[in-house]
Amino acid sequence: MISLAGFAKAKRVIANRNYRIYMAGHLCSNLGTWIQRIAVGWLTWQLTDSAAWLGLIAFAELFPNVVVGPIAGAVTDRMDFLRLLKFTQALALFHAVILTVLTFAGLITIEMLLVLMVLRGVIGAFNRPARMSFVYFLVGREDLSSALALNSVVFNSARFVGPALGGVIIVAGGVSLAFAANALSFLIYLLVLMVLDVAPVEKKEKTGRSLLSEAGEGIRYAFSHAGIAPILLILVMTALFVRPYTELLPGFADRVFGRGVDGLALLFSANGLGAMAAGFWLIQRGTITGLSSVVVGNLLVMAFALLAFTSTDIFWLAWPFLVISGFSLVVQGVSVQTLIQTAVAGEMRGRVIGLYGIVARGCPAIGALVMGGLSERFGLRWPLAAGAIMCLVLWLWARRRERTMAEALEGEAADRPGDAA
Numbered sequence: 448m449i450s451l452a453g454f455a456k457a458k459r460v461i462a463n464r465n466y467r468i469y470m471a472g473h474l475c476s477n478l479g480t481w482i483q484r485i486a487v488g489w490l491t492w493q494l495t496d497s498a499a500w501l502g503l504i505a506f507a508e509l510f511p512n513v514v515v516g517p518i519a520g521a522v523t524d525r526m527d528f529l530r531l532l533k534f535t536q537a538l539a540l541f542h543a544v545i546l547t548v549l550t551f552a553g554l555i556t557i558e559m560l561l562v563l564m565v566l567r568g569v570i571g572a573f574n575r576p577a578r579m580s581f582v583y584f585l586v587g588r589e590d591l592s593s594a595l596a597l598n599s600v601v602f603n604s605a606r607f608v609g610p611a612l613g614g615v616i617i618v619a620g621g622v623s624l625a626f627a628a629n630a631l632s633f634l635i636y637l638l639v640l641m642v643l644d645v646a647p648v649e650k651k652e653k654t655g656r657s658l659l660s661e662a663g664e665g666i667r668y669a670f671s672h673a674g675i676a677p678i679l680l681i682l683v684m685t686a687l688f689v690r691p692y693t694e695l696l697p698g699f700a701d702r703v704f705g706r707g708v709d710g711l712a713l714l715f716s717a718n719g720l721g722a723m724a725a726g727f728w729l730i731q732r733g734t735i736t737g738l739s740s741v742v743v744g745n746l747l748v749m750a751f752a753l754l755a756f757t758s759t760d761i762f763w764l765a766w767p768f769l770v771i772s773g774f775s776l777v778v779q780g781v782s783v784q785t786l787i788q789t790a791v792a793g794e795m796r797g798r799v800i801g802l803y804g805i806v807a808r809g810c811p812a813i814g815a816l817v818m819g820g821l822s823e824r825f826g827l828r829w830p831l832a833a834g835a836i837m838c839l840v841l842w843l844w845a846r847r848r849e850r851t852m853a854e855a856l857e858g859e860a861a862d863r864p865g866d867a868a
Contacts, residue, residue: 472639479632481609486625502819505694509812511568517662520801528581535574543630551623575804600726614712665798674855686810688834694815721773739853746842753835786856
């Protein structure tokens with residue numbers, strides 16, 4: 448059923464001038480990110496012809512979140528969100544320029560690419576909690592669900608268009624031109640951040656404790672929370688056993704379906720189409736009530752979609768199941784983020800969001816590394832099919848805890864210290 452109330456909330460969010468400007472830059476940046484993502488995957492495949500290297504490169508970018516994520520969250524709670532966002536975006540721009548120059552000059556090697564992806568992961572570990580916390584600061588709790596759904600539409604519109612655009616750019620001018628397009632998008636986003644008219648975020652008084660101590664406090668808080676702890680566990684398991692399929696798509700495009708970069712772009716776009724549809728579905732929904740049930744139910748959808756995708760080597764039979772997978776993953780990710788951001792105490796926001804980033808970025812890195820290695824021995828299909836079966840087991844576990852999670856996450860309506868927006 449379509450809810451007009453959900454669209455009314457979204458209209459109110461869009462009426463926020465700062466949010467509108469911010470999201471325009473965010474869209475541009477995400478287009479560049481998806482262009483770069485397909486370029487990195489294709490460059491890796493060209494340099495190595497190895498599924499294991501695809502997993503390792505994905506691991507290199509995503510795993511730094513596990514190492515520096517807790518510290519990044521503590522830094523976010525100490526700093527002004529926008530200032531930290533500007534700084535990390537400038538570093539990301541510099542990184543994109545270096546990648547462009549190295550590929551254009553023909554100097555890039557797989558080892559260089561590995562190091563550059565590690566550096567990109569470190570930058571992203573600090574950028575992510577600042578960016579996610581900043582959205583809450585812009586719109587407040589009442590409109591958070593709609594704002595995050597709009598974010599998802601923007602991100603996944605780029606996810607749908609970006610790979611196709613990236614494929615065209617690579618065919619026309621090679622991967623160096625794709626990396627240059629990403630650098631330009633980062634520059635535009637940085638300029639947008641410069642023109643936002645927002646007051647500095649008021650931060651709590653310094654406690655005299657170290658960053659490590661504050662990071663540990665955030666971890667203890669999250670894992671003692673009756674709702675946040677189990678929903679993070681669900682995110683961990685899906686990130687390990689389901690999400691890594693996206694990093695292996697270059698191998699599927701070539702080895703399973705016998706297609707080149709055009710086939711890879713179509714696979715990424717299928718994922719993006721489903722993800723974009725998920726964003727619109729979440730916008731019209733417009734409420735946090737029942738999101739815990741949505742998270743649990745999507746485990747079943749994920750499992751069957753992935754099993755169906757791995758069961759065929761016919762491209763156009765597999766394609767719609769990738770659309771469903773993209774839909775399900777985004778509904779899951781946005782729902783989990785909304786529930787966490789709504790339930791978390793304000794003074795813990797940066798650290799818990801940093802922990803969310805560790806799971807959402809770091810666990811797929813581990814999963815991609817393991818599944819990439821297993822794919823070298825058992826082929827690309829069987830490791831992903833096993834991951835889908837693990838998702839079915841997780842669904843059985845989560846169904847028994849659904850009511851408890853809902854009470855802890857959806858029942859947290861009162862304002863908490865530090866939550867004023």
